[in-house]
């Protein structure tokens with residue numbers, strides 16, 4: 001079967017080289033006569049993987065030794081509660097959240113278990129069709145939390161506010177996709193399965209100096225400091241997802257790093273948005289200035305053409321184009337590993353729908 005054009009929102013397409021090398025490592029890792037699935041996480045070969053997987057993140061993000069990199073289980077969703085657990089003061093704890101979509105709302109829900117949550121901006125009433133920009137965050141807050149890319153509604157923060165407190169960002173769906181100053185953040189997290197690797201591991205990048213100030217007793221497994229002290233091996237890490245993530249990041253580094261990925265991502269998004277804007281049958285859900293370069297959510301305006309369109313993109317070898325169940329319509333996820341040729345195929349199908 002030939003390779004499909006995979007627009008899935010996550011788990012998602014990864015570089016073909018990553019699939020190949022992962023497959024080889026499952027059969028025989030590093031030529032040691034063992035599968036990566038059966039070796040100890042304390043073995044020399046895996047410790048080297050973990051060390052490099054942590055180091056490469058700091059190289060790609062241009063971050064210094066004041067930051068630590070962790071690979072944790074539990075998905076980005078676990079970070080919704082680990083963040084307040086580790087950063088919200090036990091007494092009179094208070095955090096500011098930007099409500100830009102379903103995932104941001106999920107983070108808000110969990111944070112409320114730990115203290116006061118002020119929503120400083122929200123586009124919920126307008127179906128999350130834009131990114132709120134008119135707000136300030138003062139030093140009375142323990143931290144500010146935002147979501148850089150709204151995976152479902154297709155919006156993306158093009159810039160980040162200057163805040164008077166710690167800056168925390170859920171970058172699950174656009175991490176490593178564009179050049180930004182990563183040092184403006186005190187804590188970044190991202191589920192790997194949307195641009196970085198397979199499902200099963202979550203990246204956390206944290207500035208060491210922000211930890212240990214809340215006066216809370218934090219269970220060890222949920223305490224960033226415990227994971228830092230054990231070099232991301234407090235318990236058995238997700239060995240294989242960490243390895244596949246390392247392969248993906250090595251592929252990125254070899255191919256021009258984030259800057260080159262950004263240029264490719266911009267070209268892909270431009271191609272698709274130009275077709276959506278010029279084709280009277282299609283429209284995005286969100287405001288133009290906030291459109292995501294990663295997740296292009298759009299709708300077909302003439303419902304009577306739905307069956308024809310669905311049959312056409314499937315016949316063209318496209319997979320994963322259906323919109324999120326909460327929004328409907330279509331969603332083309334243009335993550336780093338998606339080649340522009342796949343977007344060209346989709347645009348051709350859209351052009352041919354009359």
Ligand SMILES: *Cc1c(COP(=O)(O)O)cnc(C)c1O
Nearest residue numbers: 075076077103151170172173191
């Ligand atoms: C998918 C997603 C999540 C949830 O990730 P899990 O790893 O499934 O917990 C959180 N935030 C954003 C922005 C996402 O896109």
